[in-house]
Amino acid sequence: MQIAIAGASGRMGKTLIEAILNHPGCELAGAFDQTGSPSIGRDAGDFMGISSGVLVTDNTDSALANADVLIDFTRPEGTLHHLALCEKHAVKAVIGTTGFEPKQLEALKKASKKVAMVWSPNMAVGVNATFKLLEVAAKILSQGYDIEVIEAHHSKKVDAPSGTALRMGEVLAKGLGVDLQDVGVFAREGITGERKAGTIGFSTIRGGDIVGDHTVLFAGIGERIEITHKSSSRMTYAQGSIRAAQFLIGHEKGLFDMQDVLGLKTLF
Ligand SMILES: NC(=O)C1=CN([C@@H]2O[C@H](COP(=O)(O)OP(=O)(O)OC[C@H]3O[C@@H](n4cnc5c(N)ncnc54)[C@H](OP(=O)(O)O)[C@@H]3O)[C@@H](O)[C@H]2O)C=CC1
Numbered sequence: 356m357q358i359a360i361a362g363a364s365g366r367m368g369k370t371l372i373e374a375i376l377n378h379p380g381c382e383l384a385g386a387f388d389q390t391g392s393p394s395i396g397r398d399a400g401d402f403m404g405i406s407s408g409v410l411v412t413d414n415t416d417s418a419l420a421n422a423d424v425l426i427d428f429t430r431p432e433g434t435l436h437h438l439a440l441c442e443k444h445a446v447k448a449v450i451g452t453t454g455f456e457p458k459q460l461e462a463l464k465k466a467s468k469k470v471a472m473v474w475s476p477n478m479a480v481g482v483n484a485t486f487k488l489l490e491v492a493a494k495i496l497s498q499g500y501d502i503e504v505i506e507a508h509h510s511k512k513v514d515a516p517s518g519t520a521l522r523m524g525e526v527l528a529k530g531l532g533v534d535l536q537d538v539g540v541f542a543r544e545g546i547t548g549e550r551k552a553g554t555i556g557f558s559t560i561r562g563g564d565i566v567g568d569h570t571v572l573f574a575g576i577g578e579r580i581e582i583t584h585k586s587s588s589r590m591t592y593a594q595g596s597i598r599a600a601q602f603l604i605g606h607e608k609g610l611f612d613m614q615d616v617l618g619l620k621t622l623f
């Protein structure tokens with residue numbers, strides 16, 4: 356499978372290039388970055404000290420010309436632009452970007468009418484297993500437990516709460532039979548008053564090189580339950596992305612997520 360990488364010099368871009376170059380079933384078809392990036396013109400394997408034979412370019416058309424799938428972990432505006440190019444070049448897309456505004460999400464969904472894509476805020480198998488555990492836990496603990504989502508990431512992350520934390524909130528809300536828009540509490544400061552029963556709170560920590568930690572706390576009277584996932588390597592996201600790319604072969608259009616890729620929607 357021929358895979359192109361957007362945001363080639365980013366944290367995820369580099370991890371994806373490493374994963375592809377080490378995967379027997381994948382070839383690096385192209386790697387691109389924004390005009391002005393110091394990576395332009397360099398070999399995509401430079402950061403690993405190897406020659407991949409693919410130069411990082413800012414010419415997105417040439418980077419996509421021979422690709423079956425684009426893997427894109429960039430920023431929402433970049434991703435939407437790249438999806439238009441995927442349609443033009445008949446390339447499928449695996450999207451890991453987070454931080455989409457509602458209007459941008461609508462545009463992404465519209466693009467999936469023409470482009471086969473997997474979009475997930477977290478490609479790690481363990482996180483997707485955790486989503487399933489949370490669905491069950493929310494149903495069992497729907498009465499008498501206050502639910503809080505706590506996430507921690509590195510100091511360079513630009514969006515908050517993380518896409519994963521928001522998806523956890525959506526899964527929990529679904530388990531409770533409510534809409535996250537109605538029950539989510541995203542900030543607390545000053546005289547907030549007592550906690551309102553049935554809300555789902557979010558707390559964000561940013562610091563150092565934390566790859567990505569998520570905890571959901573169910574706080575009851577006399578007991579607490581915590582479900583935690585901790586990432587210690589970005590390679591789990593990259594491996595999940597390659598699985599998603601393989602899943603897309605055979606799909607011509609439509610929006611899928613990692614629950615589809617891993618067959619978790621029909622599990623129970
Ligand atoms: N779904 C998942 O499993 C995961 C998702 N993510 C998400 O992936 C995204 C990227 O994360 P990370 O790799 O840490 O970020 P980085 O900032 O390290 O990398 C982002 C890359 O995208 C490029 N870029 C930025 N803006 C644009 C744009 N408008 N158009 C095109 N390219 C652009 C950057 O170029 P430049 O350096 O020139 O700005 C850089 O190469 C985030 O949204 C993050 O939340 C991250 C990990 C896992």
Ligand SMILES: O=C(O)C1=N[C@H](C(=O)O)C[C@H](O)C1
Binds near residue numbers: 477518566
């Ligand atoms: O920016 C990151 O690093 C991560 N972003 C994703 C998110 O917002 O959930 C996934 C992972 O937590 C790492």
